[in-house]
Amino acid sequence: MPLLLALSSLLEDLIIVRDERTVLNPHGVMHALSLYVGHFNLTRQQDASEAFLHLLISLRDEFAHCYVPHRSSLADITLSDSKVYKQREGNLPECKRWKQNLFGPFDGTVGSILSCRNCSSVLSLDFENFHCLPLSPVLNANGDITSGCSLVDCLKYFTVVEHLDNYRCDRCWHIIAAKYLSLRSEVDEEKVSKLQSCVDYGTCSCRDMFPLESLPCSSSSRATKQLIISQCPKILCIHFLRASVGLDGEPIKHQGHISFPLLLNLSPFTGGASSAGPLAMNAQRDGQQALHLYRQLNMQANADVSSSSSSPPQLSRSKLYGLAAVVEHYGKCGGGHYAVYRRVASNPDPDDPGKPVAGLGKRWFYISDGYVSEVPEEDVLRAEATLLFYERL
Template sequence: MPETKRENVLLFATVSVILAVGAFIFWGPLFHQKRRGKVLGLVNLGYTCFLNTLLQALASCPVVLDWLSKHQNSANKKSFIAALQNTLQVLNGKEGSEDPYTPSKLIQSLHGHGWIISPGEQDAHELFLVIVTTLEEEVQQKLPKVCSLSAAVEDGLREIQQHGLQATLLSPKPSSWWQEAKLKGPLPFQGLFASQLQCMSCKYKSAVHYATFYSLSLVLPPRLSVLGTMDEFYTLQELIGHYVTSRVVNDVTCDGCGCRDTAQVKSLNFGKLPRCLCIHIARTIWEGEPLKRDDHIRFPEILVMDPYTYNYIQQTQLSNSKLQVGDQSCTNGLINSSSLTRKRFRHLYQLTAVVVHKGSLFYGHFITYRRGVGKYYNSWFYTSDAEVRETTLHEVMQASAYMLFYTKFTSSASHSVH
């Protein structure tokens, strides 16, 4: 080969390497690995870890995947249901897409419904409420919601204190968009609270009142005093038990004896539990200023919800195997999923995802510990935007949970992706 030609080839190769390195530094790898069957990562489009973490959590829930699959068949291909179902399938390696994946179509679909994901820090639980609202719009005849997640706190946020529960309601603005659809079935997150009043004078019980919920927000009790040890902590069952504790309500007119200003006992429990139980641990407190608590809350892999249901509490005759709220048999997380256990309890839930917020109240990062699907269902993965690695259940159980997702055991439960 002539010397000049050889020099040109070497020069071209050198320039190519420099350009490739420069492109990698500024834009990341030019080619993304494609993986099928395992969990994929998500591109952070600028403070979108709150979106990525929630998508990973939803992708781990078999009943959510089943529900989306059934409704997507009759939905518009450009609907939010279709966009969400496709995104979750991709995250589970079903579509063989690029890794990490960019959820641009899903964001565009949210924009089409009037939701605006503004730049800056957002909250994963607020986004969960947005997704639930949007899914409802597409299975029911409803007006859409138009609201900026960041502006919601200032413009449309209302906080309701009820039985220690802090519920967040977004007050959206109407738009011209309208969609009509028939309700085919409840969302997998939908459950019913059951509340009842009983007069302390005549013992008259009012009719049971039912109210819909999609997530359970639990408030942290006062801090535990730790004397030279870090082993003291609350359990998830204690937080749930505190939520359903009966309370005395004063100045109520009794429908039984007709007396005014009577004291009545108000009970609150679960009339109907959802197939996918979303639990939000409200970690924001006020101690002269808003602060975030990072207390470790011990949560089980298998959660028994029977003691907190209306039917269970109403039983007058209980067998020797009665399960008390706070009983160690349901708080140590060692209950197995054998057929014998399933026959003993009607409301058994298995942990599928744990959302964690790292950082301060106003600045931080969301990550998710989640199960795989199909043949990887018994494997756990740590996901942080594009980063995905396999982990252990032991590491998962040490996490400081912000949101927990549990899937209910059923006789026909399927852990595969359709």
């Protein structure tokens, strides 16, 4: 497991507290990553979001090679006579099924819901895993990022309800066909009953009951499609899609600040009961209330969640996230430089490195290659972010 060992070694070196300046080189991790990603070249620049995804996927592949079945819960499921499971999974090897269901700290799930507005039925429900949530900035008529655009706006845009007209809903067709037959002078009770009791919409033979001529009334429906975050990851990575293609076919980068909060609540974007309104708390928009709550939650991170009284009752702690890191890109598409803002714990006690100094809260540092400096929160919130990392509280 060369990649896992190289990454573990680098992380161990990073957490050692030293009294003198030390240079740490991630060459070992990058070389191990090139074993899994053929086009990963150490001599050329890499996109930060692509490198991050390559790292997670390569770790998953490396870990999967060492998988040994031990009659896990997934193995027990494969032995059951579940008709639904057999149809969905087919005859895939157990290791491949296990790999598909393996969730790491960065893994979440996005659900796509297609619903009929006429009969209120769910037409389809699909799920797709993600390591990094891609969000498009809100652009104005000129193709530039709108003034005052925020992460909350991008999440709203990502989960906005799309309206589809003239959609063919099979359940609506059954309802219309049954009504049509029941209003005829000679009612065929058997056909009406079959239409009303049918549940295999789209795969049934109900349409064969009618001659070639269509029904006298329209069976087209209005449908809605919406994306929701159905499974929230432990560590939420957000990628702002700033790269685009201009009218001349050349790649361009959408410059401009997208504001982001210190404390983020994902509840409005998960399809839950609280998703009716924009409840995400933004320190820049909501003022000191969100910032105060953010700091309270940080101070009580080790307390029992069930007994915590600092968070409002309408907020679910499983969907509350605190900002942990911000990656900023300087330059244009195809070139430039990456730097990062990182939130760290308090300064360690020199006599006991594992014990933080009392009275000091979280601190932010700006890292650009070998340059490291402590910065205030205001500098972090002014960053022109490309990647955001949030940790679940």
